Amino acid sequence: MAKQKYEDMSIEELKQAIGKIEGKMGYTPRKLETSKDGALLLDPNNPHDREWFDNDEDYNF
Numbered sequence: 189m190a191k192q193k194y195e196d197m198s199i200e201e202l203k204q205a206i207g208k209i210e211g212k213m214g215y216t217p218r219k220l221e222t223s224k225d226g227a228l229l230l231d232p233n234n235p236h237d238r239e240w241f242d243n244d245e246d247y248n249f
Contacts, residue, residue: 194202210217221229230237 192201194205197205223229232238
């Protein structure tokens, strides 16, 4: 069976394809807490989150 192009896949098929790729890489996404209004709560002490805190002025916050 020929491999389907990503451009031709449905959203659900793309999610499954990403899951397979992540599984092969041993990647587990991090779960984030959310506020009551659904905003993601980032950790200013986490270097992966820090960029979002450091450039708020670029986004008029």
